[in-house]
Amino acid sequence: MTHSSHWNQGFRRIAGALALLGALAAAPAMAQPAAATHSFGWKGEQFLLDGKPFVIRGGEMHFSRVPREHWRDRLRMMKAMGLNTVGTYLFWNLHEPRPGQFDFSGQNDIAEFVRIAQEEGLWVILRPGPYACAEWELGGFPAWLLKTPDLRIRTSDPRYVAAATRFLGEVGKRLAPLQVAHGGPILMVQVENEYGSFGADHGYMASIRDALRAAGFDGLLYTADGPTPQMLGGGTLPDVLPVVNFGGDPAGAFAELEKFRGRTPRMAGEYYPGWFDHWGEQHHTGQVDNILKDIGWMLERDVSFSLYMFHGGTTFGFMNGANYSDQENRPYQPDTSSYDYGAPLDEAGRPTPAYHALRKLIARHLKPGETLPEVPPSPPMIAIPRIGLTQSAALASLLAEPVRAVRPLAMEQLDQSYGFVWYRTRVPAAKATLEAGDVRDMALLYQDGKPLGAMDRRLGQRSIELDVDAGQLDLLVENMGRINYGRRLVDERKGLLGPVRFAGKPLLEWEMFRLPLDDLSRLSFADGWLEAPAFHRGTFRLRRLGDSYIDMRGWGRGHVWINGHHLGRYWRIGPQQTLLVPAQWLRRGDNEIVVLELEAAARGRSVQGLTDPVFDTP
Template sequence: MTTFTLGEHDFLLDGHPHRILSGAIHYFRIHPDQWADRIHKARLLGLNTIETYVAWNAHEPVEGQWSWQDGLDLAAFLKAVADEGMHAIVRPAPYICAEWDDGGLPAWLFGEKAAGVRRDEPVFMAAVEAYLRRVYEIIAPLQIDRGGPVILVQIENEYGAYGSDPEYLRKLVGVTRSAGITVPLTTVDQPEDDMLAAGSLPGLLHTGSFGSRSPERLATLRRHQPSGPLMCMEYWNGWFDDWGTPHHTTEAGAAAADLDALLGAGASVNLYMLCGGTNFGLTNGANDKGTYEPITTSYDYDAPLDEAGRPTAKYWAFREVIGKYTELPDEEPEPADPAPVTSAPLPREIDLLDAVEASGTWSVLDHLPTMDEMGQFRGFALYRARIELDDAAELSLAEVRDRALVFAGDHLLGVLDRAEKSRSVQIPDGSYDLTLLVEDQGRVDYGPRLGEPKGLIGPAMVRSGKQGLGEHGLGRSGLGQPGGQLEITDWQYLTVPDDPGGLLDGSDAGRGAPPERPVLRRGRLNVDGPADLFLDTAGWGKGVAWFNGVCLGRFWERGPQRTLYVPAPMVRAGANDVVVMDLHPRPGARIATLSAPVLDQPILNPPVTT
């Protein structure tokens, strides 16, 4: 039986000192047919271990509906690691951050039953225990002492930056050990005294997360842990991107020099990220530290392997450094060929709002619902209220999470945008249906705004500075006084299907969209054979794209991301179906691919930050 334990200063593999040289690959961000390629390239870099998070909300997006399918087969991923002769570190959280929607916590956790998260609270702990036991059923038989690859399991994630509840951590440890996890347990925190003190327990290995000044960070870590191996569990060798800010890069030579200093101090390391991958679907997270900042679809992270798994300059710089501390394989990754360049029209177009309305039945409520109340935990929803006004007025919301297009009939009145801190719009007089198309642009993944509901947050008020307000559709009272205001309480809603491509099926009946109305477009892209593609979104406005029925994620002309990555396993020889939902369509839009990704286009209309 192989053993993996903690020594006085080192990890011990079968009793011998062992340095962990690890790289982060999130199986849920990489197409499963490409797992083996990314893992193999990790070994060629000189690494001996692969680390991954487990994203709870990917496996259980709806309470009680669990899946290990469609790229979520954790056991298969860990076995692929073992097949490459490498070890594995698993970080099941329950909270992962990771710039992932809600930090991996399912949105349903925060409903009416919830009393608190990331602390010792009975409702939360019951859900967490059920989740962890499912995950540990996979991990336990794949531990190193049972012939598998898993050498470490992490408890929570950067908990010292969020809370200080040692009983919560003790209960997580109890669930973990009772589920048969026998390998060493770790925690991770940024190397700051208060975070390290709050984020761990005696008996757990403290590790750090940082991306520079390694000797100083390791010294702080050692103060809090006089014995045991030193490890940077997240060596930040790059960074993620937000819509409307420049693409983040770190200079390869500087990052390699700091990695050299870290390894030279005798520490173990996990490169975060080795290959970042993609926020397929609508899985990107967001940050809000006073300004809401949704994260891009690409999670390239300026990592040693780019979003498509191709070695970068950083890969070769890191390989040279790692070669000073371990023997490198003779094999090197092959250079990547340019991706196919092709194009096609988008001949089919229908009005999105008409199509959604035709696809379902409006639900009626006597209050303003959140999208969570609708059961729509990601994506888009339509809100509608009947308006009768004698004069123009202002519509205002308490909050908009996160962006809403406001229509009076066919006419776009304006856009309410959380990042722009825009929560009101002028609406005209008359009798009409006021319709709002609301987009959840990604749930906050870090800090106190975890778990907040999405959609329109009331009250929804209509304020007039002149004539009175009519009664119909404006709530229980119609106080028509000059300068008066009323709350809209009578609402209808419809959720937008997760895959609206079906709305384009069937006959060609249905109008093209009037100007300023969102559209659904479809085209066929012919490709000679399976190959990675970089779908060019130039000429598109803002929205979501699907390729052969798979949601590639969001696009936005704002930048910095211009291309959407299409993994080769999704691509068919011959015709491939492309569906585009564009909230701000431009005439003449086409499907096109580029030979290489563009993640650093100039920023168009950056968000307001004051």
């Protein structure tokens, strides 16, 4: 922040105070006092809160990954560990699911989350995007942006910038009044996110900065990037404070930051105590000794930090993201529904050994007058009794009127964002190769209900050998999560991408059935068991409530709903073998579970509740 910015902040505080005095003078005698305002800025290597040095001891927690009823409990856990600030992303795709239709209510009520943080004595770092990364579907971008074929997200494309500016304007209406200078807890706001890992278009970054200012964010803005000259150079702006993200060697990271920008506050915008999981890979856990060494180094030097993550929670529904790798045998890497992350607070909100070790470490570095609250009790857990799934309904029963086209259309062209598309065409009798331009991301092939095989994008599969009769060919294609990091996300359209050829000749005349699976009310279940792809239903009764884990070992691959709430994905390849069930989605008395099983060879017929998660790779 420049010296003129400090003067401007001072002028705004004086003007705000005069306006407040005038308002109080004109207000009725019973008017409530306004919330206390604060100043926040920096000078040299220190942040300044009300003009006094302030060290951010932060932790990341995404309100979208935690049921609203748990927000306060999780924030209290954060406070008890010794943190004073919570960082959170907004995910654009949740708040604007369709162009111009905004949702900041219920689970999406970010303003309420910020107010609860303030009530619990925590400051807030706001990360509104428009890009988040975060192992979230398309990095938080709404999929409808990709419906326009040549629109380029994360660039100066005026159509994209206009949409992002509109979204940030809506965010500002709700959150700009909650900045510290206006009586709220928001200390600072991030401009974009790790843009230096993607590009170096400073004009684009300036447009996002300007959109935030126009939205009413008149406080401290910052950028966060990896600690390399390329990332810092591409992702920052001269008039915005830079911070660095890393998972080790804080001394080296801050040396790079100082070489780049000189003397500014040293802050780890993201310090990684753990990591996220991909399907088919090992579960990640943090190394407590390394975490304590790095956080201790920062505490001893009054260096600010934010743990990414303090509490990961769960990526419910279809919202998981994916990575793209240059490995030829594993190019596409979808993320699991669990976002446990090896964080100090586990997926169910319980303190881990890292939590207690960090609490002891932070307690040795408290400022005069600071004390730590007692650690709150952990949320109650229950083991749901074993449930038999005795009724079934075919996935094909949801097929409605198709969209017809000469060539297959991408999911976005069908005005659909998530779930599945059922593609149908006709083939001649032949033993030959079926080839697709691309499969995004998993295709299951059938003829007359008989499974013919699969094409898996994780394995780079775009073709399959078939031996078929003349007639109808069905391909069930699932969006397994859009890429959320790197340059490939700009073209991350889903479905069956053409051209599609069989025996060297193009397959034309397609029918496409949308299956977003956002409403299962049309399903009609009957007693008995149907082979995949099918839904299976069971009921169970509960006398008391608590969080639980549903054990999906013995099943193949699919999705689970409890009382209509979509828990996420399961897959026998692991590492995640259980799905978290929040207590708030259960009820005393009768409950319903629905499982969509996609693998014909799956042997599951029942599920069991557990009080602890299972991570392994069979």
